[in-house]
Amino acid sequence: MSIVLGPNRYGKAETRVVRVDRDGPVHSLKDLNVSVALAGDLDEVFLSGDNAPVLPTDSQKNTVFAFARKHGIGEIEDFALLLARHFVDSQPTIHHARVEIEEYAWERVLVPGSEERHSFVRAGTEVRTALVHSEGTGGAETVVSGLKNLVVLNSTASEFHGYVEDEYTTLPPTRDRVLATEVTATWRHRGTATADYGESFRETRRCLLEAFAGTYSLSLQQTLYAMGRKALTERTELCEVRMAMPNKHHFDVDLSPFGLDNPNEVFFAADRPYGLIEGTVLTGDAPDASFAWN
Known part of the structure; x- marks a missing residue:
């Protein structure tokens, strides 16, 4: 050998x-x-x-x-x-x-x-x-810009239902939930000739935030794709966006033992375990760059 x-x-x-x-x-x-x-x-x-x-x-x-x-x-x-x-x-x-x-x-x-x-x-x-x-x-050169630890939250306009339910499922479907995540996003430039990386960063970040805020979410996966799609649509210097978005769960607290109702106002914020959603969005003509992310 x-x-x-x-x-x-x-x-x-x-x-x-x-x-x-x-x-x-x-x-x-x-x-x-x-x-x-x-x-x-x-x-x-x-x-x-x-x-x-x-x-x-x-x-x-x-x-x-x-x-x-x-x-x-x-x-x-x-x-x-x-x-x-x-x-x-x-x-x-x-x-x-x-x-x-x-x-x-x-x-x-x-x-x-x-x-x-x-x-x-x-x-x-x-x-x-x-x-x-x-x-x-x-x-050969590649440039990948990005951000991490960007914490965002929508207090409504988010649902989650219609998923697989088996003998171990206890999560109830919801038509109105808090959607929160900590975004790690990276985006690949088409080359190294971007005129102003500062402007590119600010505008790409804006696209991500606007898409998060403006998407009526049926899943965090759907929101991730909408964020990447908006960035690539508006920022033509980019060809690929990768994101990792943990689902920062917010669960309704049962206040009935104290004689109180809870009309979707008081939550327990759980830090773990958490769902981790990862995905890549890219243009159809994205050039190959096998070493770009490693």
Whole structure:
């Protein structure tokens, strides 16, 4: 029986970098978590311990910090592409770079009567994401943007009935329920020539939220598809949307032991177990990009 080395990569995970741009009394803040993974002519590193092809992971970390200073940080997709291309273009043994970035949003704290703009408050739990693959300048590239921890809720306009019922079914059908979920969504760009990744992100997020709010839901699956469909219909720079949406169950509380009714107003919010709905929506002409999501 032969034993061989399969696909491999290595890198520096979760480099936390914060960049403060100081423009007089008005400051701006970028707060990122950057992960890098590199692949190429690395077999001998694994097979014999020959480190000649290796760019140390510490060097990768330092590159993130140096590029934050030299180039600044604009949209995270652009920063990820800049890093990924650098690693492939500058290292002859590296043929493929994967850069994943999470961005944590901060909002300004404004003091009445003051021109100072240097105080911030963390903006909730939502995280913006980007995943870039690059084979170097002129090579194959993909850009996947997204978000996670986006918690949304519809207090009505949601039903769930007509499902399979077997000997273990206890869930009653409902014609009016709370629909809540925590959206993880990623969307693939048709190429790397999107003019403004910031605008693309804001508008795609808007499409997802408007579709969630505007869809009369018979299932969370139906809502997921409506959200992806609206994003792809309105944002022509995109070709594929993937979503994971756990069903954050809200169950009516029985208040009859206390002599009270409950006309669909008081709920128990259960965090687990939960239904997990996952799905992909794509255009009919979506180009193949087998490594885009990995």
